[in-house]
Amino acid sequence: MSPARQLTHLQILAHTDDDLYFMVPDLLQTLRSGTAVVCVYLTAGEADGRNVPTSDRNRLDYPQDFEGYTTGRQSGLRAAYSAIVTGRRDAVWKRTTLDVRDGVVAEVNTLEEGCAPVTLIFLNLRMGPGDARVRLRTLWTGDSEAQETLRPTDSPIPAASGSYRFTREGLLTTLVDLLEANQPSVVRVMDPDPDHTKYGDGPTHYCDNEDHTAAALFAMEALRRYDVAGHPQRVTTESYRGYWNKLWPFNLSGAAFAEKVKYLSIYGGEDGHTCDQPLLCGDRQLGNRSYNRGYGQSTTYRYHGSTSWLRRMRDGRLAAFGVLDGRPVRWLESAAGSGTWTGPESFGGSAGADQEAFLPLLEVVRDTDGRLHAFGIRATFSANIYGHLRDVVLASETDRQGEFADWENLGNPYNGSGPNPIKRREIGSPAAVVDGKGRLRFFVRNFGSGMSARVRELDGTWGPWLDHGGRSQDGYHAIRTGRGTIELYGGSVGDGVQPGIVRWSQQNAEGAIKPAYNTLLPAPAGPPTVVELPDGRLLLLVRQPNTAWVVAYRQERPGGRWDPTAHFLGGDGGIGLLAAMVLNDDQGVVIAQRNDAGRISVCLQPASGDAFHTRWVDLGGSPVLRTPAIETDATGLPTVAVVGADGRLRSIRLSVAKGVLTPQEWVTA
Known part of the structure; x- marks a missing residue:
């Protein structure tokens, strides 16, 4: 058996189309690498029980058949996965x-044919037909003692619908059992903390299906228990936005979205195949509507994180930071400039109680003394809607050997009294910077889509939470300019002004940080990346909506207005943040991104006013996770680091000569 086939990625989902809608293209890259995929679907997704197109004016005249509609959805899912891994929709599945727990019997479908093994596990919890109060959400909160399961019409499950009942604890321990049985290196879940669309004057409304949220909470709590118990395979967790995608500019390239629609069309039975068994036609309620729903055009991570997780320490060694098994870890270069690694090892004492887990990524900043400071978010998941905690935490380097102090809890802007427990779940990923006076600052998006921040004074004391206003999508880039001022950039949400890039800045190093919407730069498909050029101007890099092309903008002068001229850099598609670094000696700007194939592409652009180009180098290798980071090592070579699909660190050094990047070999820690 090849090493790739020994890996397993596990997905925990509410419905049979959640992975196709929200986890592609990552899912496709996993399968094409030969990695086994196990998908766990919590609900039967039976809706109103009519497997009839929603465009049919007479659909309400059709009888309700909840078991039959579930059969159609699961048949469509098998057809879609068959097409992904074998190229045809009718591969033979073993059913x-x-x-599992509580005496429940689940259905397991396995497909060994094709480029990677696929296992689909259906737990078939009823969504609650009609006005029934029982839902996945009420099972999570404990408002429902137990929830019935449904038996699809053609299932090998022996007993009829309603014969089995899952309790909250039974579902959680079943998920832990499945994690232990499969030992995944990656677990994909939905968004446990979606953005709100309405707050006040009644219940809070969110921009996602409540089953997505509850499934994510069950998954995160099961992962916490699994991690506390210990396991040999290190695991990386990824969380995906759901219906939120339709609210912001679309981030998939045309090719990536077309491929997603292809498999959704197979799932919906709209791929032109001949269907002589209505129960097996697919999800006819979806049918050909996958395109016009608006949330398939993007694949978005709930926690954007940053590209700052690779840094050079004071002794010259590189250090890479991440989260594995719900705990912060660090890889260290074995010697300065060696390009080889040790680790991962935990760092920072008292990383959190067993009831807590770190969210997926860390932000790392270097201060004026060269010391490193790692920021993260520590979470506690609760059945009580007022019991959730999401706190910013910090661990700081204490000596030249790279030791870190204990993690310090810096809190949440909504940890006070009143309705704040609801608000604190929507905290964004921290962005950090050292200001012109040498003070450490961090910034997070808050419940109101504005920016909250705290400042650590030179004596080590932290000031109160600040509100810098503005409104933006999640994901900021913070930079201290050569003039000693701080600037931050994010994608604005409109709100009465033209959607585009919002800029927070200071007039001078002592000035207040204030937002402005007058950059005249169009809305991006994700968070921007900003670097300072040798002449003091800033260079801003974003992905263009609908194409995923990398686009560059320059300031007209240091601290001045932005030139709205868009410079198209190409970039091989892809999603996620762009990593960028200005090299010394006028060698240019290195940019790295994860492309549509899930690999890393790099380019070297001029740091002067010369024309940009569209030449990128695909660094090859297997698909990787998330976003790359760039740092120069002790020899001056730019090094790109990523986390592989096996949860292991990979790095590659780049030689630079006469404007050309030449990659060396990938190194795995």
């Missing part, structure tokens, strides 16, 4: 059953 068996699995006894």
Whole structure:
């Protein structure tokens, strides 16, 4: 068996189309690498029980058949996965059953044919037909003692619908059992903390399906228990936005979105195949509507994180930071400039109680003394809607050997009294910077889509939470300019002004940080990346909506207005943040991104006013996770680091000569 086939990625989902809608293209890259995929679907997704196109004016005249509609959805899912891994929709699946907790019997479908093994596990919790109060959400909160399961019409499950009942604890321990049985290196879940669309004057409304949220909370709590118990395979967790995608500019390239629609069309039975068994036609309620729903055009991570997680320490060694098994870890270069690694090892004492887990990524900043400071978000998941905690935490380097102090809890802007427990779940990923006076600052998006911040004074004391206003999508880039001022950039949400890039800045190093919407730069498909050029101007890099092309903008002068001229750099598609670094000796700006194939592409652009180009180098190798980071090592070579699909660190050094990047070999820690 090849090493790739020994890996497993596990997905925990509410419905049978959640992975196709919200986890592609990552899912496709995993399968094409030969990695086994196990998908766990919590609900039967039976809706109103009519497997009839929603465009049919007479659909309400059709009888309700909840078991039949679930059969159609699961048949469509098998067809879609068959097409992904074998190239055709009608591969043969092995269908068996699995006894899980609470005496429940689940259905297991396995497909060994094709480029990667696929296992689909259906737990078939009823969504609650009609006005029934029982939902996945009420099972999570404990408002429902137990929830019935449904038996699809053609399932090998032996007993009829309603014969089995899952309790909250039974579902959680079933998920832990499945994690232990499969030992995944990556677990994909939905968004446990979606953005709100309405707050006040009644219940809070969110921009996602409540089953997505509850499934994510069940998954995160099961992962916490699994991590506390310990396991040999290190695991990386990824969380994906759901219906939120339709609210912001679309981030997939045309090719990536077309491929997503292809498999959704197979799932919906709209791929032109001949269907002589109505129960097996697919999800006819979706049918050909995958394109016009608006949330398939993007794939977005709930926690953007940053590209600052690779830094050079004071002794010259590189250090890479991440989160594995719900805890912060660090890889260290074995010697300065060696390009080889040790680790991962935990860092920072008292990383958190067993009831807490770190969210996926860390932000790392270097101060004026060269010391490193790592920021993260520590979470506690609760059945009580007022019991959730999401706190910014910090661990700081204490000596030249790279030791870190204990993690310090810096809190949340909504940890006070009143309705704040609801608000604190929507905290964004921290962005950090050292200001012109040498003070450490961090910034997070808050419940109101504005920016909250705290400042650490030179004596080590932290000031109160500040509100810098503005409104933006999640994901900031903070930079201290050569003039000693701080600037931050994010994608604005409109709100009465033209959607585009919002800029927070200071007039001088002592000035207040204030937002402005007058950059005249169009809305990006994700968070921007900003670097300072040798002449003091800033260079801003974003992805263009609908194409995923990398686009560059320059300031007209240091601290001045932005030139709205868009410079198209190409970039091989892809999603996620762009990593960039200005090299010394006028060698240019290195940019790295994860492309549509899930690999890393790099380019070297001029740091002067010369024309940009569209020449990129694909560094090859297997698909990787998330976003790359760039740092120069002790020899001056730019080094790109990523985390692989096996949760291991990979790095590659780049030689630079006469404007040309030449990659060396990938090194795995």
